[in-house]
Amino acid sequence: MSRTPATLTASSTIDQWLGHPEGGPVLRGFLAQAGTDEAALGPARSMPLQQLVALSQGALPQAAVDDLVRRVNGGIIPEADGSAWQERPVAGRFEGRTVIVTGAGSGIGRATASRVAREGGRVIAVDIAADRIEDLTASLDDYQVVPIAADLTDAEAVARIIAGTEGRIDALANVAGINDDFSPLHEVSDAMWSRVFAVNVEGLMRLTRAVLPVMLDAGRGSIVNVASEAGLRGSASGVAYTASKHAVVGITRSAAFMYAKDGVRINAVAPGGVATGIPMPGTPSAFGSARLEAARVNIPSIADPAHLAATITFLLSDDGVNINGAILPSDGGWSAV
Ligand SMILES: NC(=O)c1ccc[n+]([C@@H]2O[C@H](COP(=O)([O-])OP(=O)(O)OC[C@H]3O[C@@H](n4cnc5c(N)ncnc54)[C@H](O)[C@@H]3O)[C@@H](O)[C@H]2O)c1
Structure with missing residues (x-):
């Protein structure tokens, strides 16, 4: 079970969107319009919403994700809160290699x-x-x-x-x-x-x-x-x-x-x-x-x-x-x- 964040962003997982009082209905409505539903997402529900852009290979454009984020945040795209995993490259780890x-x-x-x-x-x-x-x-x-x-x-x-x-x-x-x-x-x-x-x-x-x-x-x-x-x-x-x-x-x-x-x-x-x-x-x-x-x-x-x-x-x-x-x-x- 994933914790529901106070603010939904593109870095929030699909599960977090579906469990959110405003995000859930918005995302379910979007999926229904696309002729699908949350069951079809299977284990992809654990992914950040943003990843669907790459995974769908064009079927879900960045503009659609931005639009979903705006709809649950009073028309703006908020900064990510930093709770999502981020790559942290180790400076110089492969230096000279x-x-x-x-x-x-x-x-x-x-x-x-x-x-x-x-x-x-x-x-x-x-x-x-x-x-x-x-x-x-x-x-x-x-x-x-x-x-x-x-x-x-x-x-x-x-x-x-x-x-x-x-x-x-x-x-x-x-x-x-x-x-x-x-x-x-x-x-x-x-x-x-x-x-x-x-x-x-x-x-x-x-x-x-x-x-x-x-x-x-x-x-x-x-x-x-x-x-x-x-x-x-x-x-x-x-x-x-x-x-x-x-x-x-x-x-x-x-x-x-x-x-x-x-x-x-x-x-x-x-x-x-x-x-x-x-x-x-x-x-x-x-x-x-x-x-x-x-x-x-x-x-x-x-x-x-x-x-x-x-x-x-x-x-x-x-x-x-x-x-x-x-x-x-x-x-x-x-x-x-
Ligand atoms: N994506 C998954 O869910 C998953 C799961 C388990 C294991 N893997 C393994 O991870 C590795 C990478 O997979 P991916 O998902 O990033 O795939 P991908 O298709 O995104 O990338 C594989 C790359 O290998 C290149 N390639 C294919 N045949 C080649 C050849 N004969 N010579 C040189 N390059 C060649 C392709 O052009 C492609 O750029 C693979 O060995 C795959 O079996 C992937």
């Missing part, structure tokens, strides 16, 4: 790359989408970002990424990944299985294999692999994605054990639901969707990509000094269910 971040063009990877850069690091920002990493680089004009457009399934691209580091790699965040179509084992196509494994497992393995000699030579390094709740349980996605993220967990544990005496730490973060635009390839399996829908009621909250960046940068940085081989859920408690 070169950090490769894959999937840096969107979602969790973008938030991680941005935070490392703002904490003083030189970021090698990798993504298959050239326009997205150009956009990231432009948004971090005063910081050190080297954009490298590369498809991680392409062996030549891995060599280009290593060349772009100019011989120094202190940390690697393997964030890039793709979804499956929720298909169960009796339905999964060879194409879906191969594509998901090519990106989520083989791409991660090949880049990490190329990075490790540099770290082992230096006698230090930190690697964070992004797994998923689907790497911890069977009820979070389809078989291809679930198996791929279990493989990421296995790669993490094996490497952590192998290099434990060589100064290289390897950990994984297992996100729960995160408000990103991660695409669903094709039409979701009806069989898989129905099974997953029933399990999804256990998701306590949907995170902002910056929440995951906070977890990932902690492990990437020297703050994670004694942590090796951990599979750290960053999921608002989903894995405790």
